[in-house]
Amino acid sequence: MTKVTVFGAGSWGTAFATVLANAGNQVSVWGRRESLCEVINTRHENPDYLPNLRLPDAITATHDPAQAADGAEAIVLAVPSQSLRENLRDWAGVLPSAVPLVSLMKGVEVGTTKRMSEVIAEVTGAGPERIAVVSGPNLAREIAEGQPAAAVVACADEGTAARLQKLCHSPTFRPYTNNDVIGCELGGATKNVIALAVGMAVGLGFGDNARASVITRGLVETARLGTALGADEHTFSGLAGLGDLVATCSSPLSRNRTFGEKLGQGMTVAEIAGGTRQVAEGVKSCSSISELAHHHDVEMPIAEHVTKVVAGEMTPRDMLFSLVSRSAKSERWG
Numbered sequence: 001m002t003k004v005t006v007f008g009a010g011s012w013g014t015a016f017a018t019v020l021a022n023a024g025n026q027v028s029v030w031g032r033r034e035s036l037c038e039v040i041n042t043r044h045e046n047p048d049y050l051p052n053l054r055l056p057d058a059i060t061a062t063h064d065p066a067q068a069a070d071g072a073e074a075i076v077l078a079v080p081s082q083s084l085r086e087n088l089r090d091w092a093g094v095l096p097s098a099v100p101l102v103s104l105m106k107g108v109e110v111g112t113t114k115r116m117s118e119v120i121a122e123v124t125g126a127g128p129e130r131i132a133v134v135s136g137p138n139l140a141r142e143i144a145e146g147q148p149a150a151a152v153v154a155c156a157d158e159g160t161a162a163r164l165q166k167l168c169h170s171p172t173f174r175p176y177t178n179n180d181v182i183g184c185e186l187g188g189a190t191k192n193v194i195a196l197a198v199g200m201a202v203g204l205g206f207g208d209n210a211r212a213s214v215i216t217r218g219l220v221e222t223a224r225l226g227t228a229l230g231a232d233e234h235t236f237s238g239l240a241g242l243g244d245l246v247a248t249c250s251s252p253l254s255r256n257r258t259f260g261e262k263l264g265q266g267m268t269v270a271e272i273a274g275g276t277r278q279v280a281e282g283v284k285s286c287s288s289i290s291e292l293a294h295h296h297d298v299e300m301p302i303a304e305h306v307t308k309v310v311a312g313e314m315t316p317r318d319m320l321f322s323l324v325s326r327s328a329k330s331e332r333w334g
């Protein structure tokens, strides 16, 4: 049986471990807290992140990175984006050489504006043929419950993408290969920021027209950034673009949309963050994505406005009306 290791025992790390187990692999999950690893091993559940769900027996957990990684044929990384660099420095010495390193993360590093695949390459020295990204409309709870979904496995190397596709193709999870790592990563990171804006509209009591307008224009600015950075524009109409954007912006399960909704209802960033243990990546990545856009001279009005709200420089209501009253443009070229 193939062993696959997942670093990160949060919602998505655990749900993706379930996918891998259901696809026939032995899965070792590294968890930050020893007590949670113990619960996963003895009770076969992760009550902190996926309560009331039985995990497959093929999943075991450990707090020891060397034990987790030993003998793995693929390493999957699922910790909050802003903590990846620091964690990976600790783990780099125990990762098997030559195996694929797979990012499940949807964020852009604050301070460096690096995508997660770039952080992985820098810290581990792995080449692009070993670094892959899994992205798409994959709300963790639904996936862990075995509800059907599709995703994208992106890697510059077709053979690596195809091997990983096989590893995670389960009866309910359908992965497609793609060679556009940049587009898949930016689609995943930016949709979290757009979901914050949609959530704010929902929290303010606005209806479907406002939501659809933010989603659609959000996709336009995501594709604009992506193509400026060398992504394939078609990626943004695929699962890692439109697919993930629609799922995240529509679902009450999304932490980013929920975070935005609470902002729209008048709570502060600190109040909302203090009330959850789960990461809403867009809250940090909005500033790095806006910075990336500035570096590349790309206009991203929604991301820039969300960044101001998160920084406490604008209210959600002012944000939405400021976006509507921007100078008039053509849809095609604006």
Ligand SMILES: NC(=O)C1=CN([C@@H]2O[C@H](COP(=O)(O)OP(=O)(O)OC[C@H]3O[C@@H](n4cnc5c(N)ncnc54)[C@H](O)[C@@H]3O)[C@@H](O)[C@H]2O)C=CC1
Binding pocket: 008, 009, 010, 011, 012, 013, 014, 032, 033, 049, 078, 079, 080, 081, 083, 087, 104, 105, 106, 107, 138, 139, 140, 141, 277, 278, 279, 281
């Ligand atoms: N939850 C979801 O539905 C999906 C999440 N993702 C992405 O997967 C990544 C991980 O997200 P989740 O598992 O959902 O987050 P989570 O908040 O549910 O879990 C994060 C995990 O990382 C651990 N952690 C937190 N801070 C840490 C640190 N400084 N060092 C090491 N470990 C730390 C937590 O203890 C927890 O086990 C994020 O980038 C997210 O955008 C992608 C697709 C779906």
Ligand SMILES: O=C(CO)COP(=O)(O)O
Binding pocket: 106, 136, 137, 138, 139, 140, 192, 195, 244, 247, 248, 253, 254, 255, 256, 257, 279, 280, 281
């Ligand atoms: O990425 C996700 C779904 O594909 C999960 O979104 P949230 O992080 O907003 O919950």
